[in-house]
Amino acid sequence: MKSLVIDTPSSNSTIYCGNGAFAERTAALAQKKLFIVTDSNVFRLYKAHIQGAFGNAPMYILPAGEHSKNYSQLLKILSAMLSAGVTRSYTVVAFGGGVVGDIAGLAASLYMRGVNLVQIPTTLLAQVDSSVGGKTAVDFKGVKNIIGAFYQPSEVIVDPLFLRTLPRREIRCGLGEIIKYGALDAEIYKKLKNNSNALFSEEFIEGITYDCIVHKAAVVCADERDTGGRRKTLNLGHTTGHAFELYYKRKSHGEFVLIGMYYEIFIAKQLGQCDVDYAESLVKLIKKVLPSIPAYADAQKAALFAKYDKKNTRTSLISLIVPKCEGESVEITLPAERYCALIAQCAEQLDQRRK
Amino acid sequence: MKSLVIDTPSSNSTIYCGNGAFAERTAALAQKKLFIVTDSNVFRLYKAHIQGAFGNAPMYILPAGEHSKNYSQLLKILSAMLSAGVTRSYTVVAFGGGVVGDIAGLAASLYMRGVNLVQIPTTLLAQVDSSVGGKTAVDFKGVKNIIGAFYQPSEVIVDPLFLRTLPRREIRCGLGEIIKYGALDAEIYKKLKNNSNALFSEEFIEGITYDCIVHKAAVVCADERDTGGRRKTLNLGHTTGHAFELYYKRKSHGEFVLIGMYYEIFIAKQLGQCDVDYAESLVKLIKKVLPSIPAYADAQKAALFAKYDKKNTRTSLISLIVPKCEGESVEITLPAERYCALIAQCAEQLDQRRK
Numbered sequence: 165m166k167s168l169v170i171d172t173p174s175s176n177s178t179i180y181c182g183n184g185a186f187a188e189r190t191a192a193l194a195q196k197k198l199f200i201v202t203d204s205n206v207f208r209l210y211k212a213h214i215q216g217a218f219g220n221a222p223m224y225i226l227p228a229g230e231h232s233k234n235y236s237q238l239l240k241i242l243s244a245m246l247s248a249g250v251t252r253s254y255t256v257v258a259f260g261g262g263v264v265g266d267i268a269g270l271a272a273s274l275y276m277r278g279v280n281l282v283q284i285p286t287t288l289l290a291q292v293d294s295s296v297g298g299k300t301a302v303d304f305k306g307v308k309n310i311i312g313a314f315y316q317p318s319e320v321i322v323d324p325l326f327l328r329t330l331p332r333r334e335i336r337c338g339l340g341e342i343i344k345y346g347a348l349d350a351e352i353y354k355k356l357k358n359n360s361n362a363l364f365s366e367e368f369i370e371g372i373t374y375d376c377i378v379h380k381a382a383v384v385c386a387d388e389r390d391t392g393g394r395r396k397t398l399n400l401g402h403t404t405g406h407a408f409e410l411y412y413k414r415k416s417h418g419e420f421v422l423i424g425m426y427y428e429i430f431i432a433k434q435l436g437q438c439d440v441d442y443a444e445s446l447v448k449l450i451k452k453v454l455p456s457i458p459a460y461a462d463a464q465k466a467a468l469f470a471k472y473d474k475k476n477t478r479t480s481l482i483s484l485i486v487p488k489c490e491g492e493s494v495e496i497t498l499p500a501e502r503y504c505a506l507i508a509q510c511a512e513q514l515d516q517r518r519k
Numbered sequence: 520m521k522s523l524v525i526d527t528p529s530s531n532s533t534i535y536c537g538n539g540a541f542a543e544r545t546a547a548l549a550q551k552k553l554f555i556v557t558d559s560n561v562f563r564l565y566k567a568h569i570q571g572a573f574g575n576a577p578m579y580i581l582p583a584g585e586h587s588k589n590y591s592q593l594l595k596i597l598s599a600m601l602s603a604g605v606t607r608s609y610t611v612v613a614f615g616g617g618v619v620g621d622i623a624g625l626a627a628s629l630y631m632r633g634v635n636l637v638q639i640p641t642t643l644l645a646q647v648d649s650s651v652g653g654k655t656a657v658d659f660k661g662v663k664n665i666i667g668a669f670y671q672p673s674e675v676i677v678d679p680l681f682l683r684t685l686p687r688r689e690i691r692c693g694l695g696e697i698i699k700y701g702a703l704d705a706e707i708y709k710k711l712k713n714n715s716n717a718l719f720s721e722e723f724i725e726g727i728t729y730d731c732i733v734h735k736a737a738v739v740c741a742d743e744r745d746t747g748g749r750r751k752t753l754n755l756g757h758t759t760g761h762a763f764e765l766y767y768k769r770k771s772h773g774e775f776v777l778i779g780m781y782y783e784i785f786i787a788k789q790l791g792q793c794d795v796d797y798a799e800s801l802v803k804l805i806k807k808v809l810p811s812i813p814a815y816a817d818a819q820k821a822a823l824f825a826k827y828d829k830k831n832t833r834t835s836l837i838s839l840i841v842p843k844c845e846g847e848s849v850e851i852t853l854p855a856e857r858y859c860a861l862i863a864q865c866a867e868q869l870d871q872r873r874k
Contacts, residue, residue: 174529239590239659246660277656277667278744301632304594305601312632313668389633 190217201268222248261287269300273315288338337418350491401425411466432486459514556623577603616642624655628670643693692773705846756780766821787841814869
């Protein structure tokens with residue numbers, strides 16, 4: 165088990181990562197007063213682990229799925245905490261994937277203006293990305309993550325134990341974020357390239373997870389509240405990914421990040437912002453994980469949803485973080501119309517190749 | 520106009536205090552993109568000021584009153600912000616009393632994980648206490664301030680201009696908190712004692728307001744998130760005050776703080792924790808502001824609600840901050856039963872004196 169500390173202005177967060185992390189750290193947690201938040205899937209799969217580690221601690225079980233990430237479920241968690249008599253000396257344990265981490269984190273930040281929070285991510289996407297860094301949120305009125313808080317967990321327990329039950333699609337989603345880190349970090353990029361035929365292997369994933377967390381930790385230390393520009397780089401692929409996610413809904417977040425990266429790399433190439441060979445190599449990695457990138461017929465319309473991205477403070481302009489060369493990214497800002505036209509052009513090219 | 524900076528771990532907050540503060544600071548704000556939150560009373564009284572200072576900025580008007588401090592109004596504010604196209608580059612202006620400041624502050628902290636916040640308190644209570652220090656909240660399921668956040672306003676504009684329209688009862692409420700500061704701060708105590716016949720005068724209030732803010736600023740700097748004990752001292756009178764407020768509802772917060780202080784000073788005397796002459800002198804000040812302290816018949820039952828106070832992490836024990844001697848307070852912790860019995864004893868004594 166490795167550990168690393170994220171030292172942010174608001175507080176410290178320790179990440180414990182590796183085999184045995186769950187058993188070791190939950191033994192320490194057993195001394196505390198706990199309130200558990202999980203979802204129906206995770207509870208079904210890990211009932212024995214939950215009961216073994218947390219005994220009779222009060223618990224709220226969210227209905228599994230992205231649709232649970234709303235204020236109504238948030239209020240139900242807060243209400244359950246109140247009924248259980250949770251006080252400021254309690255710790256909220258978020259045991260599950262990204263949805264559980266985001267909503268339980270927000271509940272912990274709001275209850276009595278903040279109680280201690282421990283994140284135990286059980287999906288690859290949550291392990292490499294969402295559980296680290298203190299972003300919490302729910303969706304509201306069709307806009308993703310519009311109600312939220314920056315709230316650091318006191319610890320994050322990342323144990324590959326939970327990845328063994330994950331369907332291949334969930335691993336793919338996590339790899340979406342991992343490839344994003346590859347497009348930002350030369351070391352991660354090299355490892356991805358050198359293992360491009362073993363991306364789904366347990367061993368590779370365990371190693372690269374820690375590397376991604378190390379990268380994210382450095383970014384979060386430098387720019388906790390996403391104001392200095394550094395944290396914005398983590399949005400690579402996400403502006404377009406989120407727009408498609410809002411419009412098409414069917415796929416999951418990690419898949420949309422892969423698709424968003426593909427479309428944004430196309431834009432970066434068209435605008436001469438990304439080295440062509442490097443772009444080609446990133447696209448190859450993306451296709452190893454998601455072989456078929458959708459050629460959306462109404463991509464131009466879907467792209468309009470990028471206006472709702474929190475990063476875009478003026479709705480007439482769209483900002484994107486795109487890869488430039490190994491270990492370097494660049495922010496490009498373009499008129500919304502031009503952005504939508506380029507997205508449509510990318511979709512057309514995908515469509516023609518398919519024919 | 521005086522100004523002072525509260526430098527907390529999370530961010531800086533500047534308080535502008537005195538005649539002319541509103542005109543001067545809102546002129547500077549006019550350059551920014553604003554979203555205004557106010558209530559129906561304040562809007563009626565200050566429509567011209569609002570339109571003069573903020574032009575056509577989008578606005579949400581809360582129904583006036585303590586009952587508006589709930590999650591349903593919070594969601595309506597967030598929804599109005601979304602409809603108005605508010606982005607991260609906006610500033611939320613909370614223009615009103617404590618309810619407006621608490622709920623608008625929470626909305627600003629949650630929208631896109633936090634947009635800039637300016638507090639313009641228009642009641643004495645909000646000016647001397649609630650607008651400063653970053654505590655935001657709504658009530659939930661009958662528990663006060665149970666959902667909230669610590670979120671510093673970038674600036675607080677404290678102008679006595681708004682006190683002129685306040686009914687005497689509102690001034691009384693503010694004086695409740697001011698006397699609390701007197702019980703914590705020897706300088707403020709002296710000024711209160713020396714002006715005990717002029718407590719309601721405009722001139723006295725203007726001077727003492729700044730003194731209270733200076734006291735609070737020092738406390739908030741030392742203990743922003745209310746974890747180190749220092750900020751807890753500001754809770755003097757509030758444990759019992761909140762319990763009565765929950766049970767009896769009829770009066771307003773500042774009045775309950777006065778009543779809470781009276782009952783808690785009685786307990787401090789009974790337990791030999793407070794100098795007797797000093798206690799007498801504080802009680803005299805309290806009675807200058809609220810001549811008739813209620814002799815609650817079911818005080819013992821009402822006192823049970825103190826268990827719900829956020830400060831009480833174990834429900835079998837009640838913690839109180841009580842005055843000890845000039846400029847000094849002390850925390851006492853006693854079994855809930857003993858606490859309730861002492862509250863009942865105080866109510867009986869009040870009742871006998873009346874007969």
